[in-house]
Amino acid sequence: MERTLILLKPDALQRNLLGQIIGRFERKGLKIIGLKMIKLNEELLTEHYAHHQGKPFFKDLVKFMKSSPVVAMALEGVEAVEAVRLICGPTLGRKADAGSIRGDFSMSQQHNIIHASDSPKTAEKEIWRFFNSNEIFDYQKFDMPLVYTDEELKI
Numbered sequence: 001m002e003r004t005l006i007l008l009k010p011d012a013l014q015r016n017l018l019g020q021i022i023g024r025f026e027r028k029g030l031k032i033i034g035l036k037m038i039k040l041n042e043e044l045l046t047e048h049y050a051h052h053q054g055k056p057f058f059k060d061l062v063k064f065m066k067s068s069p070v071v072a073m074a075l076e077g078v079e080a081v082e083a084v085r086l087i088c089g090p091t092l093g094r095k096a097d098a099g100s101i102r103g104d105f106s107m108s109q110q111h112n113i114i115h116a117s118d119s120p121k122t123a124e125k126e127i128w129r130f131f132n133s134n135e136i137f138d139y140q141k142f143d144m145p146l147v148y149t150d151e152e153l154k155i
Contacts, residue, residue: 002080005126007115008071021101029147034074034136040065072130078152081120088116
């Protein structure tokens, strides 16, 4: 099973969208293995968004992400990274298809409701950036045989 990280950004919290967004991942059949609300600091944001340092929007991005708590989620499933990114939609909300999270709730490039890991390798780094080992749970989810075939569960 593959793991991925989701951050529900300050706009998702402020606009009361948390339940609707989390519900989409649950209905898809992804397994929540970690979930918490946290207040991000400059150091953590600088590490997380290091690939954007030096870009004109970097300071505004950090300011936005510090403006209120975020909800961090670790999810697990077959090809979870790709499935989650499809549910989220493209970064620019106004270009995202209706039915995706950003397509339904966002018009912005930066205030776009959600962050999702872009690869399995990145996901592992990001999960451990936001969660301690005692905050990630391994448990049997009883609906797995209804979500996946036996062959998929062996992946």
